[in-house]
Amino acid sequence: MTAPTVAAEAMLSCLEVGGAPRYDLPARHVGSVPGYEVFFRASPAIVVHHRRLTSFSLPDPELFLVGVDRGHCISIAVDRSGVPRHAYVNINLPAHRTADGWAWEDLELDVRAVLDYRRKWMPVVLDVESFEEADLSTAQRQHARLGHHVLQSLISLDRVGVLVRGFEQHVREAAVRGPCGGAEPAGAGAENRDIQDRITHRRSA
Secondary structure (H helix, E strand, O other): OEEOOOOOOEEEEEEOOOEEEEEEEEEEEEEEEEEEEEEOOOEEEEEOOOOOOEEEEEEEOOOEEEEOOOOOEEEEEEEEOEEEEEEEEEEOOOOOOEEEEEEEEEEEEEEEEEOOOOOOOOEEOOOOOHHHHHHOOOHHHHHHHOOOOOHHHHOOOOOOHHHHHOOOHHHHHHHHOOOOOOOOOOOOOOOHHHHHHHHHHHOOO
């Protein structure tokens, strides 16, 4: 496990199947673990959602794990001490590098993982109806279903928690340096507008 001392700015992009932009996540690269590139998103964690034509922010800092050749990405919300709160797993086609980060095509099926009273991850499958209605090929559907089963095993073995613990120190330091904040309406902050302008410029270039 590695964690570089200098974090690099990046843009993580979720795409529709076929390549149309769905949403963008500004992030900072903080290290690598086997099978994943790891990014940190300080609070408020900004999301620029192209499908909804808006931007908003999430209240918790996030560790975002881009699965390299794994067919999924994992977003782990943490508190300001670096302790995991919940996780969200996106089933997707294998991620690929872009000029300023990573991108992947979403396959609609998702898994939310919450911690029970024993601090064990409990998976809940989301968006099944959207997955069934989506215009996906047979191969894409098989890939999504296989990924779903792999991720259930990953969560039950607490591997997500192990990955988070490897970056707790970085999260704590970044939380102290970064701004504290909660969800805010679209356009309410100068940082949101700056991110939106950067993404709009990049899309039109």
